[in-house]
Amino acid sequence: MKILISADMEGATGVTWPADVLPGTEQWQRCRRLFTSDVNAAVAGFFDGGADEVLINEAHWTMRNLLLEELDERAQMLTGRHKTLSMVEGVQHGDVDGIAFVGYHTGAGTEGVLAHTYLANSITGVRVNGTRASEGLLNSLVVAEFGVPVVLVTGDDRTCEDARGYAPRARTVAVKDYVSRYAAVCRPPARTAADIRAAAKEAAALAVRSAPVVDGPFTVEVEFDAEHLAGAATVVPGVVSSGERKVAYTAGTMYDGIRCFKAVTTIVSSAVEEQYG
Incomplete structure (x- = not known):
């Protein structure tokens, strides 16, 4: 049994503030250890549950945040940017039996600690076929096309609620409770590590590959906080006002849909000005 862990940072234990996840800050250095602790707990739990192999895909910002020297030695880590499927890179090779979303968060425009979708700001909402979408939902649609179930989701309590919509059978662990976008009631790492490990052990039983599920076509609509960003996004072929x-595009598969979304966010980030956005 092979498990893929897609590891994001905003939903990690103790993380509540932009500096906690911004590479290079003092707080980021501190929170990297909390993030690594959550991932290690998931790794240990999956091996407890019978996994033979665990691959961690670093999915936050520069994708160079986890401390390799502190990772469980039984795991392997894919680190660095510019990957075909970004946050769920590795799922496309046909050997993954289940995926875990560790350290995830809610989507842009919703309640949740550090809520956003791909870009920290600029995007105010994303919808897929009319349904508001978080990164968890977007990524779940991608992995379903490879027959891989989402078996575990960790983050704040709102993230766990969100997961029930796209992965109702997955085990969930709330490591903190939402108070505002930048505040939460946090559980200490010793407690969250135990909770994550126990949930991952149970989740291993759900890691059973199935026939690919393609529910396309998918119409993705993205709303921005400024009109010039929507204009910039239409540079991407197929993306229209x-x-x-707002812009929208339609893709036959979510494999293509997420790659187009990545192109849109890359173009838009280059159009953001420092003070006015």
Whole structure:
């Protein structure tokens, strides 16, 4: 049994503030250990549950945040940027039986600690076929096309609620409770590590590959906080204006859909000005 862990940082134990996840800050250095602790707990739990192999895909910002020297030695880590499937890179090779979303968060425009979708700011909402979408939902649609179930989700309590919509059978662990976008009631790492490990052990039983599920076509609509960003996004072929500060595109598969979304966010980030966005 092979498990892929997609590891994001905003939903990690103790993380509540932008500096906690911004590479290079003092707080980021501190929170890297908390993030690594959550991932290690998931790794240990999956091996407890019978996994033979665990691959961790670093999925936050520069994708160079986890401390390799402190990782469980039984795991392997894919680190660095510019990967075909970004946050779920590795799922496409046909050997993954289940995926875990560790350290995830809610989507742009919703309640949740450090809520956003791909870009920390600029995007105010994403919808897929009319349904508001978090990164968890987007990524779940991608992995379903490879027959891989989402078996574990960790993050704040709102993230766990969100997961029930796209992965109702997955085990969930709330490492903190939402108070505001930048505040939460946090559990200490010793407690969250135990909770994550226990949930991952149970989740291993759900890691059973199935026939690929393709529910396309998918119409993705993205709303921005400024009109010029929507204009910039239409540089991507197939992306058209769909309303004030909004663009949309349609993809036959979510494999293509997420790659187009990555192109849109890359173009848009280059159009953001420092003070006015």
